[in-house]
Amino acid sequence: MNRTMKTLLSLVHEHEQFVDRKCIQLNPATNLMSKKVRGLLSSTIGSRPAEGEAGEKYQTGMTYIEAIERLTHQLLRDLFRARGSEFRPLSGSMANALVLNALTQPGDALLALPLVAGGHISHHGIGVAGYRGLRTMEINFNEQSMNIDCESLRELAKKYRPKLVILGQSLCLFPPPFEEIRKIASETEAVFIYDGAHVSGLIAGKAFPNPLEYGFSFLTSSSYKTLPGPPGGFILSNHEDLLQKVKRAAFPGFTANYHCNRVAALAAACVEMLQFGEAYTTQIVRNSKALAENLHKLGFNVLGKEFGFTETHQVALNVSEIGGGARCVRLLEEASILCNKNLIPGDSPRQAKNPMGLRMGTQEVTRLGMKETEMAVIANMIAALLLKQVDPVRVKKEVEALRSSFQEIFFC
Numbered sequence: 345m346n347r348t349m350k351t352l353l354s355l356v357h358e359h360e361q362f363v364d365r366k367c368i369q370l371n372p373a374t375n376l377m378s379k380k381v382r383g384l385l386s387s388t389i390g391s392r393p394a395e396g397e398a399g400e401k402y403q404t405g406m407t408y409i410e411a412i413e414r415l416t417h418q419l420l421r422d423l424f425r426a427r428g429s430e431f432r433p434l435s436g437s438m439a440n441a442l443v444l445n446a447l448t449q450p451g452d453a454l455l456a457l458p459l460v461a462g463g464h465i466s467h468h469g470i471g472v473a474g475y476r477g478l479r480t481m482e483i484n485f486n487e488q489s490m491n492i493d494c495e496s497l498r499e500l501a502k503k504y505r506p507k508l509v510i511l512g513q514s515l516c517l518f519p520p521p522f523e524e525i526r527k528i529a530s531e532t533e534a535v536f537i538y539d540g541a542h543v544s545g546l547i548a549g550k551a552f553p554n555p556l557e558y559g560f561s562f563l564t565s566s567s568y569k570t571l572p573g574p575p576g577g578f579i580l581s582n583h584e585d586l587l588q589k590v591k592r593a594a595f596p597g598f599t600a601n602y603h604c605n606r607v608a609a610l611a612a613a614c615v616e617m618l619q620f621g622e623a624y625t626t627q628i629v630r631n632s633k634a635l636a637e638n639l640h641k642l643g644f645n646v647l648g649k650e651f652g653f654t655e656t657h658q659v660a661l662n663v664s665e666i667g668g669g670a671r672c673v674r675l676l677e678e679a680s681i682l683c684n685k686n687l688i689p690g691d692s693p694r695q696a697k698n699p700m701g702l703r704m705g706t707q708e709v710t711r712l713g714m715k716e717t718e719m720a721v722i723a724n725m726i727a728a729l730l731l732k733q734v735d736p737v738r739v740k741k742e743v744e745a746l747r748s749s750f751q752e753i754f755f756c
């Protein structure tokens with residue numbers, strides 16, 4: 345075999361052996377795919393262009409691909425209790441790009457949450473919104489409750505009459521006050537979008553409220569975080585007319601071939617979530633609470649204390665007094681514990697490379713069958729590294745010992 349090819353195959357293999365088998369993965373923005381989902385992802389159907397809606401394809405030989413598309417739409421609608429779906433965006437940001445481009449003109453105003461409150465870059469000037477020429481106005485975020493300030497949302501919506509309001513966060517500990525937001529949405533002309541990239545699996549498993557039931561016209565998402573599917577994006581809506589505009593942005597707008605292998609794999613993940621989603625997501629939230637409580641008891645500054653720390657897959661720490669996010673993630677990585685440095689309220693967006701926050705998620709360890717007992721063990725390992733200066737080499741051995749008993753993927 346060609347040497348470069350050997351190197352390439354070995355790098356991929358080594359990554360899989362290390363990250364998927366030996367590390368404790370606590371990055372809340374990722375997950376493990378089941379064997380079936382992974383198998384479908386490697387199907388040859390992905391390199392067969394299939395442009396246009398099922399029944400109106402531009403290519404021939406589409407009989408089976410059209411049936412896969414129809415089935416995937418049905419599964420997405422069933423899983424998210426929605427009337428319409430779109431699966432062609434190749435990522436969560438692309439899902440937002442389709443909606444933003446379909447429903448706005450350059451110069452329009454958009455309301456979103458600040459980056460330091462977990463607002464996604466695609467909602468802001470540096471991302472998709474900026475490339476569309478939108479003016480993003482930031483809604484206040486309440487640091488104490490770690491939740492949206494509804495009065496600020498109401499005021500800004502009246503003052504700027506934005507075309508869109510986009511909520512949903514990459515740092516998301518609690519559901520927003522959906523009942524109050526529904527009232528605000530009914531008082532304004534703006535289209536409300538919920539970016540559920542992080543929590544879409546929780547929504548599917550009914551562990552987090554479904555924004556489509558609270559006045560939101562769109563739920564956009566990526567498909568590989570709490571929803572343990574393949575890399576990609578999707579959109580759900582109950583508004584047929586608005587969704588048709590978004591579908592035109594998908595094709596012929598932004599995608600020609602949308603990679604049907606990815607869509608078939610997404611369909612398989614939906615089947616698994618319809619069957620196991622409730623049990624899976626209930627345990628995710630239990631594990632997050634257990635991890636947060638243990639970290640708190642060990643002396644960490646865990647955000648959201650007054651509200652029970654978390655209602656999602658995420659746990660967030662303020663580590664500004666123990667060296668900051670960048671130092672902490674490096675130390676944890678030395679012991680094969682992977683999590684994110686993250687902006688938190690109180691940070692400046694300019695501190696993104698060394699923010700005060702540390703963000704963790706339990707969706708992957710839960711999928712491996714870990715429960716509250718293991719969360720206590722992991723919290724102790726984190727404290728050993730970050731609070732007690734135990735040698736990372738020693739903790740790494742403990743991490744590998746724990747991980748060796750958790751190699752199977754559950755809930756599929």
Ligand code: DSN
Nearest residue numbers: 372373464514515541
């Ligand atoms: N939203 C990012 C994250 O949460 O890491 C990925 O786009």
